[in-house]
Amino acid sequence: MNLSERVIIITGAGAGIGLGIARQCREAGANIVGFDINNDGADKLREIGAEFEQVDVADPDAFGRAIKNVYQQKGHLDGLVNNAGVTIRVPFLDMSHEQMETLWAINQRSVLVGCQAAARIMKTNNGGSIVNIASNHARCTNPGFEGYAGTKGAVVSMTRAMAWSLGPFKIRVNALCPGMTRTEIVQDAMQDPANEANFRSWAADNEVNSVEEVGNAAVFLLSSASAALNGADIIADRAMSALLGVMDSRGK
Template sequence: MSVRFAGRRVVVTGAARGIGAEIARRFAAEGAKVAVLDRLAVEAKDVAAEIGGSAHEVDLRDVAGTRAAVRQAIGELGGIDVLVNNAGILRFAALLDIDPEEWDDVFAVNTRSMLVTTQVAARVMIDAGGGVIVNSSSMGGKAGGDGQAHYAASKAAVIALTRASAAELGPHGIRVNCVCPGYVATEMGAATRTAEKIEAWSAMSPLGRLGEPEDVAGVVAFLASDDAAYLTGQAFNVTGGMITH
Protein backbone atom coordinates (compact mmCIF):
# COMPACT_ATOMS: atom_id res chain seq x y z
CA MET A 1 0.00 0.00 0.00
CA SER A 2 1.18 3.54 -0.75
CA VAL A 3 2.45 5.90 1.95
CA ARG A 4 0.65 9.00 0.69
CA PHE A 5 -0.06 10.07 4.28
CA ALA A 6 3.50 9.70 5.56
CA GLY A 7 4.06 12.30 8.24
CA ARG A 8 0.40 13.36 8.29
CA ARG A 9 -1.37 13.63 11.63
CA VAL A 10 -4.93 12.34 11.74
CA VAL A 11 -7.67 12.44 14.38
CA VAL A 12 -10.62 10.05 13.94
CA THR A 13 -13.70 10.12 16.19
CA GLY A 14 -15.78 7.03 16.79
CA ALA A 15 -12.80 4.90 15.82
CA ALA A 16 -13.06 2.08 18.36
CA ARG A 17 -14.92 -0.19 15.95
CA GLY A 18 -16.80 -0.39 12.67
CA ILE A 19 -16.20 2.20 9.98
CA GLY A 20 -14.17 4.45 12.26
CA ALA A 21 -11.73 1.69 13.18
CA GLU A 22 -11.27 0.82 9.52
CA ILE A 23 -10.65 4.48 8.68
CA ALA A 24 -7.98 4.64 11.40
CA ARG A 25 -6.37 1.46 10.04
CA ARG A 26 -6.38 2.82 6.49
CA PHE A 27 -4.62 6.05 7.42
CA ALA A 28 -2.06 4.21 9.56
CA ALA A 29 -1.39 1.72 6.77
CA GLU A 30 -0.64 4.64 4.48
CA GLY A 31 1.87 6.16 6.86
CA ALA A 32 -0.16 8.53 9.06
CA LYS A 33 0.08 9.05 12.80
CA VAL A 34 -3.45 8.45 14.08
CA ALA A 35 -5.30 9.42 17.25
CA VAL A 36 -8.35 7.28 18.04
CA LEU A 37 -11.18 9.01 19.90
CA ASP A 38 -14.14 7.09 21.31
CA ARG A 39 -16.21 6.60 24.45
CA LEU A 40 -15.38 2.86 24.28
CA ALA A 41 -12.03 3.12 26.05
CA VAL A 42 -10.94 -0.51 25.90
CA GLU A 43 -11.77 -0.97 22.23
CA ALA A 44 -10.16 2.37 21.36
CA LYS A 45 -6.94 1.31 23.09
CA ASP A 46 -7.00 -1.99 21.19
CA VAL A 47 -7.30 -0.22 17.82
CA ALA A 48 -4.62 2.30 18.78
CA ALA A 49 -2.26 -0.48 19.85
CA GLU A 50 -2.91 -2.33 16.60
CA ILE A 51 -2.01 0.66 14.43
CA GLY A 52 0.65 2.25 16.60
CA GLY A 53 -1.52 5.24 17.43
CA SER A 54 -2.92 6.86 20.55
CA ALA A 55 -6.31 6.42 22.22
CA HIS A 56 -8.42 9.09 23.88
CA GLU A 57 -11.62 8.34 25.77
CA VAL A 58 -14.35 10.93 25.19
CA ASP A 59 -18.12 11.24 25.40
CA LEU A 60 -18.94 13.52 22.49
CA ARG A 61 -22.09 14.72 24.21
CA ASP A 62 -19.80 16.49 26.68
CA VAL A 63 -18.72 19.74 24.99
CA ALA A 64 -15.91 20.60 27.40
CA GLY A 65 -14.67 17.02 27.46
CA THR A 66 -14.69 16.87 23.67
CA ARG A 67 -12.66 20.05 23.36
CA ALA A 68 -10.16 18.73 25.88
CA ALA A 69 -9.82 15.34 24.17
CA VAL A 70 -9.26 16.86 20.73
CA ARG A 71 -6.72 19.31 22.09
CA GLN A 72 -4.91 16.51 23.87
CA ALA A 73 -4.85 14.37 20.74
CA ILE A 74 -3.55 17.24 18.63
CA GLY A 75 -0.92 18.03 21.25
CA GLU A 76 0.35 14.45 21.31
CA LEU A 77 0.42 14.33 17.51
CA GLY A 78 2.25 17.64 17.34
CA GLY A 79 -0.44 19.16 15.14
CA ILE A 80 -3.24 18.01 12.87
CA ASP A 81 -3.53 17.59 9.13
CA VAL A 82 -6.76 15.60 8.89
CA LEU A 83 -9.86 15.45 11.09
CA VAL A 84 -12.37 12.68 10.43
CA ASN A 85 -15.67 13.27 12.24
CA ASN A 86 -16.96 9.71 12.03
CA ALA A 87 -18.74 9.15 15.35
CA GLY A 88 -22.48 8.71 15.34
CA ILE A 89 -25.36 6.95 17.07
CA LEU A 90 -28.48 5.38 15.61
CA ARG A 91 -31.84 5.33 17.34
CA PHE A 92 -35.15 3.92 16.13
CA ALA A 93 -38.56 5.37 16.97
CA ALA A 94 -41.73 6.26 15.12
CA LEU A 95 -41.95 9.97 14.36
CA LEU A 96 -44.84 10.55 16.77
CA ASP A 97 -43.07 8.64 19.55
CA ILE A 98 -39.68 10.38 19.50
CA ASP A 99 -38.84 11.86 22.88
CA PRO A 100 -37.37 15.37 22.51
CA GLU A 101 -34.57 14.39 24.90
CA GLU A 102 -33.64 11.48 22.65
CA TRP A 103 -33.78 13.85 19.66
CA ASP A 104 -31.32 16.15 21.43
CA ASP A 105 -29.07 13.22 22.34
CA VAL A 106 -28.83 12.08 18.72
CA PHE A 107 -28.07 15.59 17.52
CA ALA A 108 -25.50 16.10 20.29
CA VAL A 109 -23.42 13.17 19.05
CA ASN A 110 -24.16 13.17 15.33
CA THR A 111 -24.02 16.90 14.62
CA ARG A 112 -23.10 19.18 17.51
CA SER A 113 -19.94 17.24 18.30
CA MET A 114 -18.72 17.91 14.75
CA LEU A 115 -19.07 21.63 15.33
CA VAL A 116 -17.02 21.34 18.53
CA THR A 117 -14.24 19.17 17.07
CA THR A 118 -14.10 21.29 13.92
CA GLN A 119 -13.76 24.50 15.92
CA VAL A 120 -10.79 23.09 17.82
CA ALA A 121 -9.06 21.45 14.86
CA ALA A 122 -9.70 24.22 12.33
CA ARG A 123 -8.05 26.85 14.52
CA VAL A 124 -4.87 24.76 14.54
CA MET A 125 -5.16 24.11 10.80
CA ILE A 126 -5.59 27.82 10.08
CA ASP A 127 -2.39 28.60 11.97
CA ALA A 128 -0.61 25.82 10.05
CA GLY A 129 -1.85 27.01 6.65
CA GLY A 130 -4.45 24.35 5.86
CA GLY A 131 -5.84 20.90 6.42
CA VAL A 132 -8.67 18.51 5.60
CA ILE A 133 -11.91 17.66 7.41
CA VAL A 134 -14.09 14.72 6.42
CA ASN A 135 -17.48 14.35 8.09
CA SER A 136 -19.65 11.25 8.19
CA SER A 137 -23.25 11.79 7.14
CA SER A 138 -25.47 8.97 5.85
CA MET A 139 -27.73 7.88 3.05
CA GLY A 140 -30.43 8.68 5.59
CA GLY A 141 -29.39 12.31 5.48
CA LYS A 142 -30.46 12.43 1.85
CA ALA A 143 -33.26 9.90 1.68
CA GLY A 144 -34.70 9.78 5.19
CA GLY A 145 -36.03 6.53 6.58
CA ASP A 146 -38.97 5.11 8.51
CA GLY A 147 -38.43 5.22 12.25
CA GLN A 148 -35.29 7.32 11.89
CA ALA A 149 -36.50 10.92 11.81
CA HIS A 150 -34.01 12.05 14.46
CA TYR A 151 -31.12 10.14 12.89
CA ALA A 152 -31.94 11.28 9.35
CA ALA A 153 -32.40 14.90 10.40
CA SER A 154 -29.08 14.90 12.26
CA LYS A 155 -27.29 13.48 9.23
CA ALA A 156 -28.93 15.99 6.88
CA ALA A 157 -27.61 18.66 9.24
CA VAL A 158 -24.12 17.20 8.82
CA ILE A 159 -24.35 17.82 5.08
CA ALA A 160 -25.37 21.42 5.67
CA LEU A 161 -22.62 21.88 8.25
CA THR A 162 -20.11 20.45 5.78
CA ARG A 163 -21.10 22.91 3.07
CA ALA A 164 -21.05 25.89 5.43
CA SER A 165 -17.69 24.83 6.86
CA ALA A 166 -16.23 24.44 3.37
CA ALA A 167 -17.32 27.96 2.46
CA GLU A 168 -15.88 29.55 5.60
CA LEU A 169 -12.69 27.52 5.91
CA GLY A 170 -11.74 27.29 2.24
CA PRO A 171 -9.99 30.68 2.21
CA HIS A 172 -7.71 29.28 4.95
CA GLY A 173 -6.70 26.29 2.85
CA ILE A 174 -8.99 23.85 4.61
CA ARG A 175 -11.10 21.45 2.55
CA VAL A 176 -14.29 20.01 4.08
CA ASN A 177 -16.29 17.16 2.56
CA CYS A 178 -18.54 14.41 3.84
CA VAL A 179 -19.36 10.81 3.02
CA CYS A 180 -22.88 9.41 3.01
CA PRO A 181 -22.65 5.65 3.58
CA GLY A 182 -25.57 3.39 2.81
CA TYR A 183 -26.20 0.08 4.52
CA VAL A 184 -22.83 -0.98 5.91
CA ALA A 185 -22.37 -4.18 7.90
CA THR A 186 -21.13 -2.87 11.26
CA GLU A 187 -22.12 -3.14 14.91
CA MET A 188 -24.47 -0.16 14.47
CA GLY A 189 -27.95 -1.50 13.84
CA ALA A 190 -26.82 -5.12 14.15
CA ALA A 191 -29.56 -5.89 16.65
CA THR A 192 -32.25 -5.32 14.02
CA ARG A 193 -30.35 -6.71 11.02
CA THR A 194 -32.19 -9.90 10.10
CA ALA A 195 -31.34 -12.16 7.17
CA GLU A 196 -34.47 -10.94 5.42
CA LYS A 197 -33.44 -7.30 5.82
CA ILE A 198 -29.94 -8.00 4.55
CA GLU A 199 -31.40 -9.65 1.45
CA ALA A 200 -33.82 -6.76 0.88
CA TRP A 201 -31.17 -4.08 1.41
CA SER A 202 -28.68 -5.87 -0.84
CA ALA A 203 -31.28 -6.00 -3.59
CA MET A 204 -31.51 -2.19 -3.47
CA SER A 205 -27.96 -1.90 -4.78
CA PRO A 206 -27.08 -2.57 -8.42
CA LEU A 207 -23.97 -4.24 -6.99
CA GLY A 208 -26.13 -6.68 -5.05
CA ARG A 209 -24.47 -6.37 -1.65
CA LEU A 210 -24.20 -4.34 1.51
CA GLY A 211 -21.24 -2.04 2.03
CA GLU A 212 -18.18 -2.96 4.05
CA PRO A 213 -16.26 -0.59 6.34
CA GLU A 214 -13.36 -0.75 3.88
CA ASP A 215 -15.59 0.72 1.16
CA VAL A 216 -16.12 3.85 3.23
CA ALA A 217 -12.54 4.05 4.49
CA GLY A 218 -11.24 4.10 0.93
CA VAL A 219 -13.40 7.09 0.00
CA VAL A 220 -12.44 8.95 3.18
CA ALA A 221 -8.76 8.37 2.44
CA PHE A 222 -9.22 9.66 -1.11
CA LEU A 223 -10.95 12.82 0.13
CA ALA A 224 -8.11 13.44 2.58
CA SER A 225 -5.45 12.91 -0.08
CA ASP A 226 -3.84 15.36 -2.46
CA ASP A 227 -5.75 13.63 -5.28
CA ALA A 228 -8.85 15.44 -3.98
CA ALA A 229 -7.15 18.84 -3.77
CA TYR A 230 -9.93 20.60 -5.71
CA LEU A 231 -12.86 18.95 -3.90
CA THR A 232 -14.66 20.71 -1.07
CA GLY A 233 -18.22 21.18 0.16
CA GLN A 234 -19.37 17.87 -1.33
CA ALA A 235 -21.47 15.00 0.05
CA PHE A 236 -20.32 11.73 -1.53
CA ASN A 237 -22.65 8.74 -1.65
CA VAL A 238 -21.04 5.44 -0.66
CA THR A 239 -24.20 3.44 -1.16
CA GLY A 240 -23.53 0.96 -3.93
CA GLY A 241 -25.90 2.93 -6.11
CA MET A 242 -28.83 2.71 -3.70
CA ILE A 243 -29.22 6.45 -4.13
CA THR A 244 -27.60 8.66 -6.74
CA HIS A 245 -28.47 12.21 -5.72
Protein backbone atom coordinates (compact mmCIF):
# COMPACT_ATOMS: atom_id res chain seq x y z
CA MET A 1 0.00 0.00 0.00
CA ASN A 2 2.55 2.50 -1.23
CA LEU A 3 1.42 6.12 -1.61
CA SER A 4 4.87 7.50 -2.31
CA GLU A 5 4.87 10.93 -3.98
CA ARG A 6 1.09 11.04 -4.20
CA VAL A 7 -0.60 14.32 -3.29
CA ILE A 8 -3.67 13.71 -1.14
CA ILE A 9 -6.10 16.19 0.40
CA ILE A 10 -7.85 15.17 3.62
CA THR A 11 -10.70 17.25 5.02
CA GLY A 12 -11.38 17.45 8.73
CA ALA A 13 -7.75 16.44 9.17
CA GLY A 14 -6.99 18.29 12.38
CA ALA A 15 -8.34 15.69 14.80
CA GLY A 16 -9.98 12.31 15.21
CA ILE A 17 -10.34 10.02 12.22
CA GLY A 18 -9.04 12.69 9.84
CA LEU A 19 -5.77 12.99 11.74
CA GLY A 20 -5.49 9.21 11.92
CA ILE A 21 -5.91 8.98 8.15
CA ALA A 22 -3.32 11.72 7.63
CA ARG A 23 -0.83 9.94 9.89
CA GLN A 24 -1.19 6.60 8.12
CA CYS A 25 -1.05 8.19 4.66
CA ARG A 26 2.17 9.96 5.62
CA GLU A 27 3.63 6.64 6.79
CA ALA A 28 2.74 5.24 3.37
CA GLY A 29 4.73 8.05 1.72
CA ALA A 30 2.00 10.47 0.63
CA ASN A 31 2.26 14.24 0.53
CA ILE A 32 -0.67 15.35 2.66
CA VAL A 33 -2.52 18.66 2.70
CA GLY A 34 -4.97 18.69 5.57
CA PHE A 35 -8.02 20.95 5.47
CA ASP A 36 -9.85 21.89 8.66
CA ILE A 37 -12.10 24.74 9.76
CA ASN A 38 -10.21 24.90 13.08
CA ASN A 39 -6.55 25.76 13.60
CA ASP A 40 -6.28 23.49 16.64
CA GLY A 41 -4.82 20.55 14.74
CA ALA A 42 -2.40 22.50 12.57
CA ASP A 43 0.64 21.72 14.74
CA LYS A 44 -0.27 18.02 14.94
CA LEU A 45 -0.39 17.82 11.15
CA ARG A 46 2.91 19.63 10.78
CA GLU A 47 4.50 17.29 13.32
CA ILE A 48 3.85 14.35 11.00
CA GLY A 49 5.11 16.24 7.96
CA ALA A 50 1.73 17.23 6.56
CA GLU A 51 0.63 20.68 5.46
CA PHE A 52 -2.36 22.50 6.90
CA GLU A 53 -4.89 24.88 5.38
CA GLN A 54 -7.84 26.42 7.16
CA VAL A 55 -10.83 25.64 4.96
CA ASP A 56 -14.57 25.64 5.61
CA VAL A 57 -15.97 22.80 3.50
CA ALA A 58 -19.48 24.14 4.08
CA ASP A 59 -18.53 27.08 1.84
CA PRO A 60 -18.66 25.55 -1.66
CA ASP A 61 -16.70 28.30 -3.38
CA ALA A 62 -13.95 28.41 -0.76
CA PHE A 63 -13.66 24.62 -0.71
CA GLY A 64 -13.43 24.39 -4.48
CA ARG A 65 -10.78 27.12 -4.61
CA ALA A 66 -8.72 25.42 -1.92
CA ILE A 67 -8.63 22.16 -3.89
CA LYS A 68 -7.64 24.00 -7.05
CA ASN A 69 -4.90 25.87 -5.18
CA VAL A 70 -3.35 22.63 -3.95
CA TYR A 71 -3.20 21.35 -7.52
CA GLN A 72 -1.64 24.56 -8.76
CA GLN A 73 0.98 24.46 -6.02
CA LYS A 74 1.80 20.75 -6.26
CA GLY A 75 1.37 20.15 -9.97
CA HIS A 76 -0.86 17.12 -9.48
CA LEU A 77 -3.61 15.74 -7.27
CA ASP A 78 -3.87 12.00 -6.73
CA GLY A 79 -6.32 11.55 -3.87
CA LEU A 80 -9.06 13.16 -1.83
CA VAL A 81 -10.53 12.00 1.46
CA ASN A 82 -13.84 13.68 2.26
CA ASN A 83 -13.70 13.18 6.02
CA ALA A 84 -15.09 16.43 7.45
CA GLY A 85 -18.40 15.87 9.15
CA VAL A 86 -20.63 16.73 12.07
CA THR A 87 -22.86 14.58 14.27
CA ILE A 88 -26.13 15.99 15.57
CA ARG A 89 -28.31 13.72 17.68
CA VAL A 90 -31.64 15.20 18.63
CA PRO A 91 -35.20 13.82 18.99
CA PHE A 92 -36.59 13.80 15.49
CA LEU A 93 -39.64 15.93 16.23
CA ASP A 94 -37.41 18.54 17.86
CA MET A 95 -34.91 18.82 15.01
CA SER A 96 -34.65 22.38 13.72
CA HIS A 97 -34.27 23.47 10.12
CA GLU A 98 -30.92 24.98 11.06
CA GLN A 99 -29.69 21.61 12.29
CA MET A 100 -30.93 19.97 9.09
CA GLU A 101 -29.07 22.55 7.01
CA THR A 102 -25.86 22.10 9.00
CA LEU A 103 -25.91 18.35 8.48
CA TRP A 104 -26.66 18.71 4.78
CA ALA A 105 -24.06 21.38 4.14
CA ILE A 106 -21.16 19.66 5.90
CA ASN A 107 -21.89 15.95 5.62
CA GLN A 108 -23.44 15.76 2.17
CA ARG A 109 -23.05 18.85 0.02
CA SER A 110 -19.34 19.20 0.81
CA VAL A 111 -18.81 15.66 -0.50
CA LEU A 112 -20.47 16.58 -3.80
CA VAL A 113 -18.43 19.78 -4.04
CA GLY A 114 -15.14 18.11 -3.11
CA CYS A 115 -15.59 15.17 -5.45
CA GLN A 116 -16.54 17.41 -8.36
CA ALA A 117 -13.63 19.82 -7.85
CA ALA A 118 -11.09 17.03 -7.42
CA ALA A 119 -12.44 14.97 -10.31
CA ARG A 120 -12.21 17.89 -12.73
CA ILE A 121 -8.51 17.97 -11.95
CA MET A 122 -7.97 14.20 -11.87
CA LYS A 123 -9.74 13.84 -15.23
CA THR A 124 -6.78 15.55 -16.90
CA ASN A 125 -4.24 14.19 -14.41
CA ASN A 126 -4.23 10.43 -15.15
CA GLY A 127 -7.02 9.66 -12.71
CA GLY A 128 -6.97 9.26 -8.96
CA SER A 129 -8.77 7.85 -5.93
CA ILE A 130 -11.47 9.47 -3.79
CA VAL A 131 -12.53 8.12 -0.40
CA ASN A 132 -15.75 9.42 1.11
CA ILE A 133 -16.03 8.84 4.85
CA ALA A 134 -19.58 7.78 5.63
CA SER A 135 -20.57 5.78 8.73
CA ASN A 136 -22.11 2.49 9.75
CA HIS A 137 -25.18 4.67 10.41
CA ALA A 138 -25.70 4.38 6.65
CA ARG A 139 -26.49 0.73 7.32
CA CYS A 140 -28.15 0.70 10.75
CA THR A 141 -29.00 3.54 13.08
CA ASN A 142 -30.99 4.68 16.12
CA PRO A 143 -33.71 7.19 17.00
CA GLY A 144 -32.36 10.71 17.13
CA PHE A 145 -29.90 10.15 14.28
CA GLU A 146 -32.41 10.62 11.43
CA GLY A 147 -30.63 13.65 9.95
CA TYR A 148 -27.12 12.31 10.47
CA ALA A 149 -27.92 8.83 9.18
CA GLY A 150 -29.66 10.33 6.17
CA THR A 151 -26.59 12.28 5.14
CA LYS A 152 -24.31 9.26 5.57
CA GLY A 153 -26.68 7.08 3.58
CA ALA A 154 -26.61 9.73 0.88
CA VAL A 155 -22.81 9.67 0.83
CA VAL A 156 -22.87 5.93 0.14
CA SER A 157 -25.45 6.30 -2.64
CA MET A 158 -23.62 9.25 -4.22
CA THR A 159 -20.41 7.26 -4.15
CA ARG A 160 -21.98 4.45 -6.15
CA ALA A 161 -23.20 6.88 -8.82
CA MET A 162 -19.86 8.70 -8.97
CA ALA A 163 -18.04 5.43 -9.57
CA TRP A 164 -19.77 5.15 -12.93
CA SER A 165 -19.58 8.86 -13.76
CA LEU A 166 -15.86 9.05 -13.03
CA GLY A 167 -14.67 5.52 -13.73
CA PRO A 168 -14.09 6.21 -17.45
CA PHE A 169 -11.51 8.81 -16.39
CA LYS A 170 -9.63 6.29 -14.19
CA ILE A 171 -11.02 7.90 -11.05
CA ARG A 172 -12.15 5.47 -8.36
CA VAL A 173 -14.64 6.54 -5.68
CA ASN A 174 -15.28 4.43 -2.60
CA ALA A 175 -17.01 4.97 0.74
CA LEU A 176 -15.48 4.01 4.07
CA CYS A 177 -18.01 3.54 6.87
CA PRO A 178 -16.41 3.43 10.33
CA GLY A 179 -18.21 2.42 13.48
CA MET A 180 -17.28 3.38 17.03
CA THR A 181 -13.75 4.82 16.88
CA ARG A 182 -11.39 6.17 19.51
CA THR A 183 -11.57 9.84 18.59
CA GLU A 184 -10.76 12.37 21.28
CA ILE A 185 -14.40 12.49 22.39
CA VAL A 186 -14.71 8.71 22.58
CA GLN A 187 -11.39 8.39 24.40
CA ASP A 188 -12.61 10.85 27.02
CA ALA A 189 -15.87 8.96 27.44
CA MET A 190 -13.98 5.68 27.83
CA GLN A 191 -12.30 6.99 30.96
CA ASP A 192 -15.50 5.86 32.60
CA PRO A 193 -15.18 2.04 32.96
CA ALA A 194 -18.91 1.59 32.37
CA ASN A 195 -18.70 3.44 29.06
CA GLU A 196 -15.64 1.48 28.02
CA ALA A 197 -17.33 -1.83 28.75
CA ASN A 198 -20.43 -0.71 26.86
CA PHE A 199 -18.49 0.47 23.80
CA ARG A 200 -16.46 -2.73 23.70
CA SER A 201 -19.60 -4.86 23.94
CA TRP A 202 -20.78 -3.55 20.57
CA ALA A 203 -17.88 -5.20 18.71
CA ALA A 204 -17.51 -8.90 17.97
CA ASP A 205 -13.90 -8.87 19.23
CA ASN A 206 -14.59 -6.63 22.25
CA GLU A 207 -12.34 -3.92 20.81
CA VAL A 208 -12.87 -0.33 19.66
CA ASN A 209 -11.40 1.00 16.43
CA SER A 210 -8.35 3.20 16.70
CA VAL A 211 -8.13 6.16 14.33
CA GLU A 212 -5.00 4.54 12.86
CA GLU A 213 -6.92 1.37 12.02
CA VAL A 214 -9.50 3.40 10.13
CA GLY A 215 -6.59 5.28 8.57
CA ASN A 216 -5.10 2.04 7.29
CA ALA A 217 -8.39 1.20 5.59
CA ALA A 218 -8.32 4.60 3.89
CA VAL A 219 -4.72 4.04 2.77
CA PHE A 220 -5.80 0.78 1.17
CA LEU A 221 -8.61 2.48 -0.74
CA LEU A 222 -6.28 5.25 -1.89
CA SER A 223 -3.61 2.82 -3.07
CA SER A 224 -3.35 0.69 -6.19
CA ALA A 225 -3.79 -2.38 -3.96
CA SER A 226 -7.54 -1.68 -4.09
CA ALA A 227 -7.68 -1.27 -7.89
CA ALA A 228 -10.64 -3.68 -8.13
CA LEU A 229 -12.75 -1.58 -5.77
CA ASN A 230 -14.91 1.18 -7.20
CA GLY A 231 -18.31 2.25 -5.91
CA ALA A 232 -17.84 0.09 -2.81
CA ASP A 233 -18.90 0.87 0.74
CA ILE A 234 -16.55 -0.70 3.26
CA ILE A 235 -18.06 -1.21 6.72
CA ALA A 236 -15.22 -0.81 9.25
CA ASP A 237 -17.05 -1.40 12.53
CA ARG A 238 -15.72 -4.72 13.87
CA ALA A 239 -19.08 -6.38 13.03
CA MET A 240 -21.02 -3.86 15.12
CA SER A 241 -23.72 -3.49 12.46
CA ALA A 242 -23.76 -7.19 11.61
CA LEU A 243 -25.70 -8.13 14.75
CA LEU A 244 -29.40 -7.34 14.99
CA GLY A 245 -30.02 -5.14 18.00
CA VAL A 246 -26.35 -4.74 18.87
CA MET A 247 -27.01 -1.19 19.99
CA ASP A 248 -30.50 -0.36 21.12
CA SER A 249 -30.94 3.18 22.39
CA ARG A 250 -34.68 2.99 23.10
CA GLY A 251 -33.95 2.44 26.79
CA LYS A 252 -36.10 -0.69 26.95
